[in-house]
Amino acid sequence: MTHPGEITRRGLLRRIGMTAFVAGPGAGLLSACATAGTGGEPAPAPSITASADARNPFGVDAKKPLEVVIFSGGYGDAYARELHQELYKKAFPGVTIEHNATQQIGTQLRPRFVAGDVPDVLNNSGPESMDLAALAAEGHLADLAPLFDAPSIDDPAKRVRDTITPAVIDNAKIDGKDLVLNYTVSHRALWYNAALFASMGWAVPTTWAEFTALGEQAKKEGIALFAYPGQKGPYYQLWNLLYTAAKIGGNQVIIDIDNLAEGAWNAEPVKQAVTAWVEIQAKYGEKSYFGLDHTQTQVKHLRNEVLFYPVGSWIENEMAKDKPDDFEYAIAPIPDVTAADAMPYGAIQVGVGENFVVGAKGENPQGGLEYLRIMLSKEGARGFTERTKNLTVVNGAAEGLDLPAGLMSAARAQDSAGANIITEARFEGWYKELFDYGTAQTNAVMAGRITPERFCADLQEKADAIKDDASVPKQTRSR
Amino acid sequence: MRRWRTYGFVAAFLAVPLVLYTVFVISPYVQAFQLSLTSWNGYSSVVAYVGLDNFGRLFGDEVFWQALRNHGIMLLTLPVVTIAIALFLAFLLNLGGGPSGDGMRGLWGSRFYRVVFFFPQVLAVAVVGVLFQAIYRPDEVGVINGVLARLGVEPVGWLIEPGLALWSVIAVMVWQGVGFYVVLFSAGMAAIPKDYFEAAALDGAGRVRLFFSITLPLLRDTVQVGWIYLGIAALDGFALIQVLAGDKGEPDGATTILPVTIYNTAFSYQKVGYASAMGVALFFLTVTFAVLTLRTTRRERVEL
Numbered sequence: 001m002t003h004p005g006e007i008t009r010r011g012l013l014r015r016i017g018m019t020a021f022v023a024g025p026g027a028g029l030l031s032a033c034a035t036a037g038t039g040g041e042p043a044p045a046p047s048i049t050a051s052a053d054a055r056n057p058f059g060v061d062a063k064k065p066l067e068v069v070i071f072s073g074g075y076g077d078a079y080a081r082e083l084h085q086e087l088y089k090k091a092f093p094g095v096t097i098e099h100n101a102t103q104q105i106g107t108q109l110r111p112r113f114v115a116g117d118v119p120d121v122l123n124n125s126g127p128e129s130m131d132l133a134a135l136a137a138e139g140h141l142a143d144l145a146p147l148f149d150a151p152s153i154d155d156p157a158k159r160v161r162d163t164i165t166p167a168v169i170d171n172a173k174i175d176g177k178d179l180v181l182n183y184t185v186s187h188r189a190l191w192y193n194a195a196l197f198a199s200m201g202w203a204v205p206t207t208w209a210e211f212t213a214l215g216e217q218a219k220k221e222g223i224a225l226f227a228y229p230g231q232k233g234p235y236y237q238l239w240n241l242l243y244t245a246a247k248i249g250g251n252q253v254i255i256d257i258d259n260l261a262e263g264a265w266n267a268e269p270v271k272q273a274v275t276a277w278v279e280i281q282a283k284y285g286e287k288s289y290f291g292l293d294h295t296q297t298q299v300k301h302l303r304n305e306v307l308f309y310p311v312g313s314w315i316e317n318e319m320a321k322d323k324p325d326d327f328e329y330a331i332a333p334i335p336d337v338t339a340a341d342a343m344p345y346g347a348i349q350v351g352v353g354e355n356f357v358v359g360a361k362g363e364n365p366q367g368g369l370e371y372l373r374i375m376l377s378k379e380g381a382r383g384f385t386e387r388t389k390n391l392t393v394v395n396g397a398a399e400g401l402d403l404p405a406g407l408m409s410a411a412r413a414q415d416s417a418g419a420n421i422i423t424e425a426r427f428e429g430w431y432k433e434l435f436d437y438g439t440a441q442t443n444a445v446m447a448g449r450i451t452p453e454r455f456c457a458d459l460q461e462k463a464d465a466i467k468d469d470a471s472v473p474k475q476t477r478s479r
Numbered sequence: 480m481r482r483w484r485t486y487g488f489v490a491a492f493l494a495v496p497l498v499l500y501t502v503f504v505i506s507p508y509v510q511a512f513q514l515s516l517t518s519w520n521g522y523s524s525v526v527a528y529v530g531l532d533n534f535g536r537l538f539g540d541e542v543f544w545q546a547l548r549n550h551g552i553m554l555l556t557l558p559v560v561t562i563a564i565a566l567f568l569a570f571l572l573n574l575g576g577g578p579s580g581d582g583m584r585g586l587w588g589s590r591f592y593r594v595v596f597f598f599p600q601v602l603a604v605a606v607v608g609v610l611f612q613a614i615y616r617p618d619e620v621g622v623i624n625g626v627l628a629r630l631g632v633e634p635v636g637w638l639i640e641p642g643l644a645l646w647s648v649i650a651v652m653v654w655q656g657v658g659f660y661v662v663l664f665s666a667g668m669a670a671i672p673k674d675y676f677e678a679a680a681l682d683g684a685g686r687v688r689l690f691f692s693i694t695l696p697l698l699r700d701t702v703q704v705g706w707i708y709l710g711i712a713a714l715d716g717f718a719l720i721q722v723l724a725g726d727k728g729e730p731d732g733a734t735t736i737l738p739v740t741i742y743n744t745a746f747s748y749q750k751v752g753y754a755s756a757m758g759v760a761l762f763f764l765t766v767t768f769a770v771l772t773l774r775t776t777r778r779e780r781v782e783l
Contacts, residue, residue: 106746110521131749134522230639231725290730291617291639433748440727449641449731471518471750 048366050146054156055091057373058146058366062092066367069100069109071125074318075354075388077101080123083383087374088367095367106130113140118359120368125354132357133174133430133473141179142358142365144172144372153377160376165393167352170479171426181372182352183384185391186312187331187410188239189348190226194330194409196304204332206345208276211335215284218307226280227306228446229297230290234439235428237277237446240310243349243422244273244334250342251423251479258426259476260467265460269342274445274452276337281446290447302327312351316406317389329406331413347420348413352393423479430475437462508762514755521751533756543757545728546737549645553652553713553736554768558706561653565660565705566698568596570690572661573668574676593665597658604655608722611651612638615723638724641733648720648734652712655719660705667701668694703776710768714761717742737761 050057068085070077077099085097100119102108106128112118113130118140124130135141148161148169161169165185172178197204200221205211215225228237245253249269256264264270289297289306298319301309304327309315316329323329333348356375358368374380381397384390391398391407403411414421428435438459445455466472518529537543572589586592599607614622615637624634637647675693684692695702717738726743728735737757745754 113522114524128746131520131522134520134749138522138524140522231729286618287636287639288618288634291615291636296616436727436743436747440729440731443729444731447639447730471520471753 047143048146048369050150052151054151054153056370057150058369060092060366060370061364062095064364064367065096065098066121066364066371067098067100067119067362068121068371069102069105069119070123071105071129072101072103073126074314075384075390079384079387083387084371084375084380087377087380088371091370091374104128113138116361118362120359120362120364121371122357122359123355124357129355131432132180132355133475135357136174136177136179137473140360141174142360142368144178144181144358144369147181147369147372148172148178150369150373153373153379160373163395164376165352165395167350168393170477171352171424173477174475179357181356181376182354183356183375183392184354185350185352185393186314187348187350187414188243188312189310189334189413190240190308190332191301191311191315191329191406192308192332193301193304193327194405195326195328196307197330205335207336208338212280212283214307215280219284223304224286224289224306225284226277226308226310227285227289227297227300228310229292229294230443230447231293233294233297234442235435236294236310238435238438238442239349239425240334241270241273241277241442242425244277244337245269246422247334247343247347248272248337248341254423254425255477255479257463258430260427260431260463260474263460265456265463271452271456272337274455278445278448278452282448285446287447290443298322308332313407313410314390316404320389320404329404330409331406333413333417343420343422346413346417347422348417349422349424350414350417351424426475426477431463431466431472433472434459434462434466511755511758511762514752515759517752517755518750519752520749521745522749529752533753534760536753537756537760542728542732542735542740543737543760545732546735546740549734549736550714550764552645553649553716554710556649557652557656557713558709560649561656561660561709562702562705564653565657565664566695566702568592568657569661569664569668570686570694573665574689574694575686593661596661599655600658602655604718605722607651607655608719611647611723615647638734639730641731644724644730644733648716648724651719651723652716656709656712660709663705664698664701667698671697699776703772706776707769707772710772711765714765714768737764 048058051059066088068080070080081099081101085099088097089095100108103126105122105124105126109119109122110130113135124132132141148159150160152158152160152163154163168182169178171182172180174180192204196202202214202217203210205214211225218225228234228240242254242257245267246269249267253264253267253269256267257270292300297306297309298311298315299322300306302319302322302324313331316323331348333346336345356372358365358372362368375384376394378394378397381392381394382401384392385398385401385403389404389407391411441450441455441458444450445452450458467474515533516528516530517526518532519526572585572593574584575586575589602610616622617624617634617636617639619625619628619634621634621637623637627634636643638644671694675697676689679689679693715738716736720734720736720739721742724734726739728739738761741754741757741761744757745751
């Protein structure tokens with residue numbers, strides 16, 4: 001532990017280095033810049049070990065303050081302020097917590113990380129979320145393995161690892177280490193109004209032929225079969241294309257794309273998926289949606305101008321204020337595209353999201369780990385679901401809660417999907433440039449400005465360019 | 480001694496703004512030049528120098544060239560259209576009513592119009608962006624498409640057709656800019672001695688002749704300044720495009736501009752070094768434009 005005024009070995013080396021630097025003519029000006037620290041390898045993060053003490057496995061010092069930064073987006077920050085932080089204070093009476101809520105994660109925290117003044121718990125989310133791989137390379141992220149191996153708060157006989165969805169562990173890895181906690185679970189597929197289907201006597205289509213037949217019927221009612229927002233939300237459709245490709249060809253399709261494998265985008269399932277959706281858009285869609293954003297499109301969905309909308313289970317809470325009483329959100333799996341899809345009908349995407357990390361070089365990384373352990377307790381998770389109407393990764397935490405209809409439908413869909421869960425595309429976080437390019441090309445192909453073959457070829461070219469770009473750190477996954 | 484005192488007095492006043500300018504303007508510029516030679520990712524404590532690699536990459540970057548093409552179109556159209564409209568309106572407001580009593584006067588109600596024309600300038604760019612999103616909205620709810628729908632015309636995707644999007648954005652920039660230049664040119668016109676107009680009018684010159692033979696030549700300096708302002712605006716456009724058309728140059732790169740590309744490259748793709756190289760390129764483009772405009776339009780001053 002460093003105390004104020006104490007000179008660490010690293011600090012000493014830096015000071016010597018800086019003196020030499022400042023001695024150069026005119027260098028004084030530069031030393032005030034972001035690029036001041038031009039010397040020295042990043043110091044390795046100190047490791048924390050978990051003891052068997054279920055009350056305080058990380059040896060948290062109650063005298064040390066804890067700083068928590070929350071992205072106050074769709075979930076707000078009340079769950080952290082009123083729930084998780086109160087639980088932490090109860091566990092360590094007298095502790096002070098500095099709570100910061102912001103929507104500008106990157107703007108506020110990037111300079112702090114560069115300067116070495118880092119928070120203990122960070123909810124890295126939103127449009128300005130930071131590149132976790134880059135932070136990990138600097139040793140800024142604490143290893144979460146001790147957290148996953150620590151005893152659970154609810155049952156000290158169990159490890160935290162055994163009380164949460166296994167996908168959390170898969171998605172925690174950066175460069176092979178467990179560094180990121182994904183806290184929420186979402187179900188992505190096509191969302192529709194179950195009440196409208198009931199009143200019209202329509203059945204949810206299970207094959208592409210039924211899907212297009214329903215499209216014809218909906219057309220007669222003046223309803224578009226399908227729409228996605230071309231502004232701000234075209235990535236909903238990029239997900240949909242990828243998940244459809246995985247349904248046709250299996251999860252390996254997405255894994256190959258994530259791994260920048262040769263010819264991954266030119267694979268037959270990707271082409272089939274894109275072709276199928278382009279046809280739906282051309283025959284049963286409406287081009288004005290290319291110019292509408294997610295909120296505008298979702299409002300039209302609520303007005304029954306659109307039947308199916310590709311999104312995740314957060315939609316219900318997002319639109320709760322605008323939702324009329326006769327609208328009932330429900331999830332529909334992607335219909336079978338071919339007669340021989342690798343995944344049977346019913347497969348949906350169930351993914352984890354909402355990143356939390358612990359600052360390794362902060363004042364109180366032990367407290368940060370303990371805070372996450374509290375979030376992963378049943379009480380912490382249950383309260384989060386109550387406040388945000390979103391499920392967490394904690395097994396059974398939502399049991400007995402009065403969940404809204406859409407979440408119930410998602411839970412049932414997951415039950416019937418069984419093992420046929422479509423995996424998430426991780427290149428969204430790994431290679432943002434490829435993902436952004438993909439969303440732009442999605443609009444181009446869906447509007448018919450380029451062919452599906454060209455879409456695949458363009459994305460393959462971009463993926464190859466990223467693969468050859470030495471300045472982009474690479475990640476891989478095996479499952 | 481006396482000299483020292485005078486200069487000391489002046490220097491004392493200049494010191495504070497100079498320090499502020501150095502810290503907040505000059506030093507970020509210097510730093511951008513420095514960063515453009517590195518592969519810094521915005522987080523790393525190790526900054527690796529890569530020489531001119533970033534600039535070499537710019538030449539092969541399709542997005543960079545697309546942004547330059549879009550800036551080229553904006554540079555050619557935005558100043559010409561805005562200045563033409565502003566001059567026309569300013570002439571009508573100040574001199575369009577013809578000679579009267581003690582000089583020239585504007586059209587009837589010109590004071591009212593002057594205020595109205597200035598309104599768009601008062602609105603924040605973000606407000607203008609949101610406003611025009613509603614105006615350009617591609618379904619019947621949109622202001623323009625709502626009118627078109629009543630006339631039985633199919634809705635037009637103002638911001639989603641690659642051939643239309645940039646022109647729609649330029650139209651908003653013109654709409655927002657005209658009011659300011661009307662005021663600027665009005666001030667210029669007010670400075671032209673009234674005798675000139677009276678003399679010309681006595682000789683039988685009509686309004687068109689008055690405009691081209693007297694107003695325009697004597698406004699030359701003001702128009703030149705307006706041209707440079709608008710040229711720089713054409714190289715910026717960050718906030719408006721970000722709000723109106725999105726941050727990915729949608730559709731198909733039709734609204735890609737350098738400032739937005741720089742922002743994405745630095746803060747979404749973590750290539751701060753490469754983004755700085757783009758920023759340096761933009762810096763030289765802007766300076767070149769300003770110098771070229773001043774050089775080519777320079778000529779002997781007309782003495783009033």
